[in-house]
Amino acid sequence: MFARFHHARAEQSYGGGLAFGPMSTGELLPETPGVQPPKRGLERIFRGSPDPLGPNYRKLWTASAISNIGDGVRMTALPLLGASITRDPAKIAAIDLFSTLPWFLFALISGALVDRWDKRLAMSIANGIRFVLMLVLALATVWGNESLVLLYAIGFLLGCSETLFDNAAQTIMPAIVRKDQLERANGRLYAAEIINNQFAGPPLGGFLFAWAAAAPFFVDSISFAVSALLIAALVGSFKSPRDEATGPTTIRTDIAEGLRWLWHHRLIRTLAIMLGLWNGLSMASFSIFVLYALEILNLSGVGFGMLLAASTAGSLLGSLAASRLSKMGAGNALIGSVVFGALASLGVALTSNAFVVAAMMALFGFVTVVWNVITVSLRQAIIPGRLLGRVNSVYRLLGWGSMPIGAVVGGIMGRTLGLRSPWALQFGVLMVALLALVPRVNNRTIATARAEAEDV
Helix, strand or coil: CCCCCCCCCCECCCCCCECCCCECCCCCCCCCCCCCCCCCCCHHHHCCCCCCCCHHHHHHHHHHHHHHHHHHHHHHHHHHHHHHHCCCHHHHHHHHHHHHHHHHHHHHHHHHHHHHCCHHHHHHHHHHHHHHHHHHHHHHHHCCCCCHHHHHHHHHHHHHHHHHHHHHHHHHHHHCCCHHHHHHHHHHHHHHHHHHHHHHHHHHHHHHHHHCCCHHHHHHHHHHHHHHHHHHCCCCCCCCCCCHHHCCCCHHHHHHHHHHHHHCCHHHHHHHHHHHHHHHHHHHHHCCHHHHHHHHCCCCHHHHHHHHHCCHHHHHHHHHHHHHHHHHHHHHHHHHHHHHHHHHHHHHHHCCCHHHHHHHHHHHHHHHHHHHHHHHHHHHHHCCHHHHHHHHHHHHHHHHCCHHHHHHHHHHHHHHCCCCHHHHHHHHHHHHHHHHHCCCCCHHHHHHHHHHHHHC
16 A cells, blocks of 8 residues: 555555454464474564464564565655655545555455455465556656556555455464464564564665665565565465355355444444544545645655654554553553544644654554554454454455545645644544444453354
């Protein structure tokens, strides 16, 4: 996705955004017995306890780490490329509009397909397509053929591939690790994503773009290719179990089953709606964030990349703290994430100081990752394995389908009310939304949902 700011969208997948929620009823593929963990280097990351996460997890983690460097590079370079063509907020916001539109159009279909296909194959193919798309953009930039139309087209096609990849990426985790390892496994993936996507990638993207406009896109294309190869090397079967008693089904009936399950589950439905609200508001803000940085904060392209990287410290802390915060009270942690996310938005709306904005980004990064790890792990633990792809796609439709709308709203507000206005809107709406969220998402409702899932 173009606006790959980690807090810009609530719920990213490994190697692909703000993320709200976990899932699964059990392990589809048991760990290989007798596997010895690495003795040095990545041992601390993958083990962290006497209970190792296994060789397949190491491959998935490495694929995520590599592709997220490319994502971070693109996160800075693509808005800068757009800003070199136009300074019209509506036209800049349209980049995110086209890149998020596939989540509105194809999320349900991709979820149904993920429940039918081998997830490893789906992820490898999706990243292979993204490798080709970024290579095309890089070559077009070398030849001087970049244009807004090209950026819109590349964004839309990247988004189509992303719907398939991200649905498969989140539903494959229960086949990689056990249920009791989900939060630890997700937390480590987010830590790698944060370091590479927000710290290493963005400033590198700024420097590469200043050196040669096409260079960041070549780097991103290579990262997708390497990631695809690593994912293809996963060992085992990664197809969701099917209910043999029901016989053959159609895509339409599969989608309908996923819709019914989510809509009748009050906790997951509430989290999905809240995710959609927050993502729409965040997209309104971040779709024109490059103009906010260049025109209000008076930053250079490199400075813009450094500002994006400033959220890394908070995000990394969030990835490390999420599991502990969840054990102390997942409901409290989720409510706190929304409160402090709203306050961070208010801080950005009220200042023209880049250092203050960087501090607000760090806070936003922290609460975003806490929300992501807890809610992704919740969905993986609660949703039945055979429905995981479909329910996850409905969740994503509600959670991400608002992003194209947010991009349009951001462009209009930036043009008519100023570049600060979406941040003020985000603060106000999130504070009001808390009134409905608190009685539905709390320690008691989450504990009840987990217990009900265990009884199924």
